[in-house]
Amino acid sequence: MRAIVTGGAGFLGDRVVRRLLEDGADRVAVVDLVPPRPDLAGDPRVETVVGDLAETVPALVPADLVVHLAAVVSGAAERDFDLGMQVNLDATRAVLERARAWGTVPTLVFSSSLAVFGADPWSPTPPVIDDDTLPRPQSSYGIQKFIGEQLVADYTRKGFVRGRTVRLMTVAVRPGAPNAAASSFVSGIIREPIAGAESTCPVDPDLPIALSSPRRTVDGIIAAATAGEEWGSRTAMNLPALTTSPREMAAALDRVAGDGTSARIRWERDPAVEAIVGSWPARFRTDRARALGLGPETSFDDVVRAYLEGGA
DSSP states (O other): OEEEEETTTSHHHHHHHHHHHHTTOSEEEEEESSOOOHHHHTOTTEEEEESOHHHHGGGOOOOSEEEEOOOOOHHHHHHOHHHHIIIIIIHHHHHHHHHHHHTSOOEEEEEEEGGGOOOBTTBOOOSSBOTTOOOOOOSHHHHHHHHHHHHHHHHHHTTSOEEEEEEEOEEOOOOSSOOSOTTTHHHHHHHHHHTTOOEEEOSOTTOOEEEEOHHHHHHHHHHHHHOOGGGOOSSOEEOOOEEEOHHHHHHHHHHHHOTTGGGGEEEOOOHHHHHHHTTSOOOBOOHHHHHTTOOOOSOHHHHHHHHHTTOO
């Protein structure tokens, strides 16, 4: 099997590429603004394609599977409308058009987001989101992802690709430096205190948050890539979520990493961040995902423990 992973040098992309290779992929093209880690770049099965998607997509050769992860994250898309549209919308269509041009009907996995749901003041959000809940995005990022979902569904309906859209939850704990996502603090209030540094929580400590560990998220992406007719509807599938809050996360941090570790968290609310993250739903019923054998982490303690063990 030949695969292409856009955003393949990123946090999730790196993990997806490794899983595909472990599962027997013959060739994986890693498409990103930067090259993958040296061990992947040196793997003879890995092809490195470095550059902007607008420049690299037209040259991509046919593949059996395309995993489209490349995106401008939530906070950045809200601050820079044009950039968000160029990457999250225009580049997504370019990827779909390239796959269509091959004429081989490849499987295409599109990573959407829980940000397609929002707190519409004229239509209250249901207390629990299920697979049939109508998205009402309240951010540019959410709008762009929802449009991408519909494009994938229509290209699938027309027989151009076998589309598989998964809506990712907030992923924690992400290693490395903070990114521009509005939800970046979710990882930061765990990662930085463990490293002995201070971190800021910009939202209400009791704000409910739906999240997933890196390993469960990758499980969902791989399940989408390998599913057959059991995938079902062309509409997007919500991945399972663990519902928690920053206060509960801090308590788990102390239990797993040592009492007092959470003292390095500063609780300073930022209305702009809270407006975005607070508009996202926190409770999901994910029947389609469960039918594919997918489930959430059972506790945030396990998430912290996996991060400490390097297996998050």
